[in-house]
Amino acid sequence: MSRKRTLISDAFKAKTRRFTENTFGKPPCGEADQDGPLDIKSSLEYLMTLFPRKVFNDSLPRIVMKHQLYSLHSAKTLVDRQLNLLREQGEVIIFQLGFDADAFGLVFTSDYKEKTLAGIAGTECQETVEKFMNKVVPSCTDLSFNKDRMLKEFHFTDSEITQLVKCGVLTVRDAGSWWLSVPNAGKFTKYFMQGRKAVLNMVKKAKYGEVLKNELEGRRTTSQVKFPIKYHIYDIMGAELVESIPTTSGTMLRYVDT
Secondary structure, eight states: OOOHHHHOOOOOOOHHHHHHHHHOOOOOOTTTHHHOOOOOOHHHHHHHHHHHHHHGGSOOOOEGGGGGGGGOOOHHHHHHHHHHHHHHHHEEEEEOOOTTTOOOEEEEHHHHHHHHHHHHTTTHHHHHHHHHHHGGGGGOOEEEEHHHHHHHHHOOOHHHHHHHHHHHEEEEEEEEEEEETTHHHHHHHHHHHHHHHHHHHHHSSSSGGGHHHHHHHOOOOTTOSOOHHHHHHHHHHHTEEEEEEEEEEEEEEEEEEO
């Protein structure tokens, strides 16, 4: 009986451990691709927990980079397909960040609306931004909007478009078109880039330019790193700024000399 109870207990623990890993969107390397459909929303929710709200006085929506998902799931096409589905369902908004043409940020729509509306409450832009949230955001599957569409489809005036740019909901792409934006995202970009540089430098300075991922996660960082180090590790892995090499001791990160 004792052996039977032990076997049952071990089986239960194994199932519990596996469920926990999948629940938080942090499956072992390659496991999600092999076991069935990718749960991108779960992975996105996990990455969102690493976003440091307090650094921005809880004024920004939680932002995750699209390529960070690639560090958790190797099937990029499937990741993109599920992200597009989440966009079409109105759950996620994708926006372009200015520091790189391939740098796309992800926010949950509800979080984006809440933080944006809270930030402009009581200002002259409030009514226009509320109109934008009600008319544009619910069906927002585009990264940018041209003037013709803003005027004719969404019925904004020139002065209202100017207000949206002023409060940071739109940023100028070129003459007569605008990117969808997160207000005050400039501070995020600054901290993100300086943290990326610092963590990447830690890998570069390691012996042979290599370090185990779990070892790097436990290292102390300088004041230049405002985000949890895991946030930056998923960034440099997904952006392929380091090579990710499976070893018997875990994933080895190797600096890529570009």
